[in-house]
Amino acid sequence: MARNAGFCFGVRRAVETAEKSAPAVTLGPIIHNPQVVESLEAIGVTSMNSPMQVPAGARVVIRSHGIGRAEQEALEAKGCEIIDATCPFVNRIHEMARRASEDGVPLIVIGEAEHPEVQGILGWTEGPAWAVMCEADIDALPPMERARVVAQTTMVEGRFRELCARLAERIGQLEVSATICTATRDRQQEVVDIAAKADVMLIIGGRQSSNSRKLYRLASDICRRTYFIETAAELDGIPIAPSDTIGITAGASTPDCIIKEVVARMNDIEKKVTPEENQELEVMSEEAIDKTIVQIRPGQIITGKVEMITDDEVCVNIGYKSDGIVKKSELSSTDVKEGDEIEVEVVKVNDGEGNVLLSQKNIINRKAWEEICAKEEAGEFVEGVGKEAVKGGLLADVEGIRTFIPASQLSLRYVEKIDEFVGQPMTLKIIEIDKAKKRIVSASSPPARPS
Ligand code: SF4
Structure with missing residues (x-):
């Protein structure tokens, strides 16, 4: 089972946008999958072929393929509400x-x-x-x-x-x-690897899906018994022996439910089971698929591959069913490019839009916090920089962690202008640490002199 099978980041985003925008119109089917298009129609998302067909003032969702300037202007001229789900x-x-x-x-x-x-x-x-x-x-x-x-x-x-x-x-x-797109590149590389090991290759995808057709071509060059199927029903005509090794992948517009159904139907065909037994196997197939999907939890540190960089975020493939997003403000360095492997921490498994929220800064902060705690236990000094004068003292930064220095612990003399310490490097002795609330109180040691 390919790790990169089914909806890619751009398609998932477009389908979810269409679902949330119902009732709406899409210019062309939202994805090349008739089953998904039918289910969207059922909730009032209909597909039209050109801006001419779109009623004035309609809400129009732009699919991941995007549209040209002329179509956009034609929709604007009709007073349409444009919801842009073009893939970044x-x-x-x-x-x-x-x-x-x-x-x-x-x-x-x-x-x-x-x-x-x-x-x-x-x-x-x-x-x-x-x-x-x-x-x-x-x-x-x-x-x-x-x-x-x-x-x-x-x-x-x-x-x-x-x-x-x-x-x-x-x-x-x-x-x-x-x-x-790197999602496409990874998917194509994976199909080549799997086809080399398989006796039978199944490519699941809509017949109109360009990326699914390309997967089929790549696999059939390597594995003679490669089949392109749109739904599980098409498995009936395919000769599969119980001893065959079967490779499965799916195009970027194939929903998970069809992939699961295909795995379940293969069990049915191979084992010639009763409907009751089949139900049980379906559950097992779902479990088998779920096992191929990495399990994640908040706080977990994982390594992922940078798939895409936009103006405000970085999309990371973490091997999970949804892509991970790191906001640029959460990167430890902006020196990152597509294809890089980066270490990230899971902040939220679902950010409300179906993506996994990730952070790199959390990892750095956590490591810095652990080092500060170790130094405090060992009675060692830490190095900090004055950041902000506040009521009663100064906030200083120690490796990205804030510490409060009471005015009385800042200098031997009375300090009239605490902000004179802002920007000044200082050696600090931690005098109090609240691990639960992540609060640190320090003293300047030796007492600092204002710059
Ligand atoms: S460009 Fe890549 S991520 Fe975007 S919709 Fe196409 S295949 Fe999916």
């Missing part, structure tokens, strides 16, 4: 497309020209722009000296590199941004 990965490419126009540089998108994501990207350029998907498309491009290249987020990385190499043969100055 895709938004970043829109920004690159806009900048290419501003800089007067032609844009080339490596991806499927008809795919809504590619259409949306092209829709943010005003200058020359093309979508290419194969060598023949590249050979048909007009001559140009310079171009910027981006990728549809679900491109297979190896193919993207091949096409970039072909472009480089024709265009002297090529600026390439490999905008393949």
Whole structure:
């Protein structure tokens, strides 16, 4: 069972946004999965093909693929309420497309020209722009000296590199941004690894789902018995022997319930069980799936991989069913890039929007607190810096932890202006520590002199 199977960060966010926004309209189905689209229709979220069909003043949820400038302006002109669930990965490419126009540089998108994501990207350029998907498309491009290249987020990385190499043969100055989403990259790498071990590969996904189709192509190159299924019902026609090793993955738009159903139906087929026994197996299958999902709790320290960086947060894959979010203010260093492995602490398993809230600063604070406690027990001094004059004393910072220094413990002389100690480094002796309330009272040692 692939670790990265089912909804990705962008799709989960779009589906949840649509659910919360009902009744609403989406431009095109919110994801390429007919079952999810049907369940959204049942709560009043309907899909329309173009802004022309959208009633004036309607609430419109933009799916993770995003839309072009012309569609956005058409909706605004109709007075629609636009709820933007464009995946931040895709938004970043829109920004690159806009900048290419501003800089007067032609844009080339490596991806499927008809795919809504590619259409949306092209829709943010005003200058020359093309979508290419194969060598023949590249050979048909007009001559140009310079171009910027981006990728549809679900491109297979190896193919993207091949096409970039072909472009480089024709265009002297090529600026390439490999905008393949890391969630896609990890999923594609995993399907290759699993297909190499499996006798039968099952790829679960909507037939219209581009990323699921690519998973199918990657797996079928390695495992001859690879099947692309949309629902568990399609398993009936697939020959599976009890001794077969079965690999399973699912596209980014496949809901968990369909994945669970597939695992349960396979048990049913293999073991030819009665409906009662099947029910029991279904529960077991759910447990098997749940076991593949990392369990987490608040306070736990885990290592995750940075998937995406936006203006205010960093999205981290922690191997859990939902992605983790670290607010930029909670990073110990802003020197972090996509693909980095970072240590984070779980603050909340669900932040109210289905994401896991993480912090790096908590880990640093905790380590600093443990060191301060150890020094206090050993009777050692700590080093701090005066931060803020407050009533009755000074607040100082010791390795990111605040400590209060009463005015009487600050200097041997009467201190008239406590704020003269702000910014001054000082050696401190901890005189009181409340571990439960995390409060520290210290004395300057030797008594400090105001700067
Ligand atoms: S596959 Fe990547 S780019 Fe596409 S919606 Fe999911 S997270 Fe966003």
